[in-house]
Amino acid sequence: MRLSQFHLATVKEVPAEAEIASHQLMLRAGMIRKLASGLYTWSPLGLRVLRKVEQIVREEMNRAGAIEMLMPSVQPRELWEETGRWEKFGGQLLKIKDRKEQEFCYGPTHEEVVTDFARNELKSYKQLPVNFYQIQTKFRDEIRPRFGVMRAREFLMKDAYSFHLDQASLAETYEAMYQAYTRIFTRLGLKFRAVQADTGAIGGNASHEFQVLADSGEDAIVFSDGSDYAANVEKAEALAPAVTRPAPATALQRAETPRVRSVEDVTRHFGITADRVLKTVLVRGKDGGLVALCLRGDHDINEVKAAKLAELPDESVLASEEEILAAVGTRPGFIGPVGLPDSIPVIVDRSAAVLADFVCGGNANDAHYTGANWERDARITRVEDIRQVVAGDPSPDGHGQLRFARGIEVGHVFQLGSKYAQALDATVLDDQGKKQVMLMGCYGIGVSRIVAAAIEQRHDEAGILWPEAMAPWRVAVCVINPKHAPDVNAAAESLYNELVARGIETVWDDRGLRPGAMFADMELIGIPHRVVVSERGLGAGTLEYRARDAAESLAITRDELLELLG
């Protein structure tokens, strides 16, 4: 591509509205332009990158045996009523009324539509397994769209849905998708981790998120330094400590503790570390009564784990001050398991359960206990894993210790099980002629989000550092002073033609800009390889080559360049 025949429109100023690097750089490189909140136009430059991601995703999906199709973006309300999601999906669902006052939504996802397609198309187990996918524009009416295409309202997604007669078949396709995703992100040239994820309310059997690693990532993930274990922090199990609980060594004593409410206050007041403090949180249980959750003072509750306790609803709610006063007779900050009314179950975290002689709230205003011990002073209803893991925790697979990283979720594979097929009555006849509800898997990739995630992972002061597979062009040919040195221009053109003939995607910057402005543009838009053709170089028989991530440029011959670019 000759750049003079392309529309490149870089911007010098850092856009004020852009908070994160990828948003800033995509605007500065002119890859995207905002049309309205959460709505972006992909410029020619941006679209080149987006299409590269799309194509790699498509190739690997096809290789894994998935079959591409295309469903409408506008979906009728009736289908969403069948699964109950018309209401349940919430405000992100962009609802539409057509001219006949029929209700539709702009599809944020396609479980309903694909399951409807499947219940009409699939009649026999002989047609299974099958894995349909599409690459398509979706819409989620985010309450606060931000970070450019990272959390846009309209976005490009690859979504796949597989159908199965049994769990073994589902597990097989799930594994094939896991491998396909691994190939996709590897081919894209990104550092990523596949992490175990929580299956949430859907309650499927397995779920992994694919996270592009970046310090700016919204998601906290943990991984083992001694194995390939990796998980979403909400999913990561905190093992029970290998020690058993010591026997009580001190007597229970009541202490007056005015204005001592937080764990920090307690450690300061008693001169102890937070891992000797027991904190107790009262939450509202499923039946309306209160439930006590007890953790070590240095640990935090994991709400996803808590929500799975039989006593608690799907979304746990802290008890109000009034509820606590009524049930325990004290304000929050002084709660503890000692002497708690019998009606309140006491769920103790595994790490808290091995404490002895600990400090805890006194269940009265301005009072704590020291030397408290389980069983002797306080009952345990059940020991559970209810905390967030912390760095240094043993890895749940028994190998190594957990470390933390930040990630950007760009893919998700999920064993849905029968949830949607059941709701929509999507059945096939098995080999006995009996109707069976199909099992489903779903597999999403945020195609447009990958572009932003890659920039978050790979950029420097000057701009973007694209991996080769995602770059708008692999090579930029720059000419110094083409107007005043026709032979230099001819040499650049000849080099450009040869690179193109060899199938190397090349952009020739023939705009006639000053070198500084030209180089700044090529660095900003992140072209991996830059070659400069100049009069001086021609005289010496060399070209000036610089890799985008190299500190210095090299004088190399044309043959050396061609070898280097393969």
Place this chain on the structure above:
Amino acid sequence: MRLSQFHLATVKEVPAEAEIASHQLMLRAGMIRKLASGLYTWSPLGLRVLRKVEQIVREEMNRAGAIEMLMPSVQPRELWEETGRWEKFGGQLLKIKDRKEQEFCYGPTHEEVVTDFARNELKSYKQLPVNFYQIQTKFRDEIRPRFGVMRAREFLMKDAYSFHLDQASLAETYEAMYQAYTRIFTRLGLKFRAVQADTGAIGGNASHEFQVLADSGEDAIVFSDGSDYAANVEKAEALAPAVTRPAPATALQRAETPRVRSVEDVTRHFGITADRVLKTVLVRGKDGGLVALCLRGDHDINEVKAAKLAELPDESVLASEEEILAAVGTRPGFIGPVGLPDSIPVIVDRSAAVLADFVCGGNANDAHYTGANWERDARITRVEDIRQVVAGDPSPDGHGQLRFARGIEVGHVFQLGSKYAQALDATVLDDQGKKQVMLMGCYGIGVSRIVAAAIEQRHDEAGILWPEAMAPWRVAVCVINPKHAPDVNAAAESLYNELVARGIETVWDDRGLRPGAMFADMELIGIPHRVVVSERGLGAGTLEYRARDAAESLAITRDELLELLG
């Protein structure tokens, strides 16, 4: 592709709701499935065809120097207010409110968005000309969606928009797009015509429609049998007859004509042909008064031409019975130019203006005139071309006679001029540093509609006849009795592998169906070349080859087959 690993779901029954061949065949072939009124899922088979069309469109747009980008499908109301189209576009505009009660539409076209992009991105004449395009899902809330994807609500379109400093540049890009479209439809293997089209209310300088020829087409087009002239019937000029008006030969006479109202009644009553009858239509003028349009009895009014008369509004409206009674004192059916009140302008069609001694209405109930003559008996305000052309009319370019054909509009190129750039204040600085409103062209192709149009043009009793460029696969390899003849199966596999290795898109029907069902499927889905591998053929060293459009199959060797397929 092995068909057992694909999702093919053909249907035997002709679907009751499908009125036209393409809709029936796309449903029977399982290319599309209806989700809701005007909303269709493209199955894997359908999508293969759609993508082929899309790719040819993309390649030719790129070759013509257009630059691909991607705009949001959801567009803010504010932009549409700037051009006045939020109201004017009418019910086809699918309006949406987001969670913040902001108004948007699902884009039916992108003039507003692209002009907004251009006014932000283009600052200097040096950036011009530029031609942006996208291939994207659009939505038009058709009042009566029908004919499958031919008139769907959600559809795939290629839309391009070019920006220019002057008319010469616009004309040049327009011509380049005209040539690109010609290449696209030629490569697709379709019979088509580029016809001159009316520029309508936008009033640009030039417009052509690209029409795929098919008897079932909604559009009437005319073309010359003696030149390459072709036009939309609304646009085609009716030349003035080469004769001059004869002098009056008979006297004006009034005749009592009860129940003689239509032209047909008149011809029967007076025993004359319709080309001797003058019919007069009263329409409402711009200023509210009436205007008389006079045509020969065998001609029809062309409303597009009429709308261009200075006296008439953009959409002409017939005068009501009350208006006619009030102005002329008679019911419709007896109107004529003789003695019409002076306040009513009399616009006479070119062909009607050379009539002499004609019959016309008497401007009184149950009365006609015979022997009427212009000037002597009736005044002419102006002679204009206001009629539809008919077969046999001389071609407007002076070569040959006009003939009629039916077409399906699949493309449209249009010189918009400054309409949108003016409304949105999209300007650049010219070489004098002066602000200039840009000129624009727009160029659309209905990608999904092309698929249906091709089927309308190319099908038979058994199914679709794809042109090679659009076929889901070029070749189908069918095996007879694979289970009972392993060597036959091996031969089929070897042939399949060789075809694939040669880059020939091939589907191997390895589903194990009976030959009849297998052949019927391959004919229904329109594969251009079918090869049958059978035990008998193997013994004779031949394959059974049949072109989709051939009456008979041929026994040919493998080498002959490979040569034939190129």
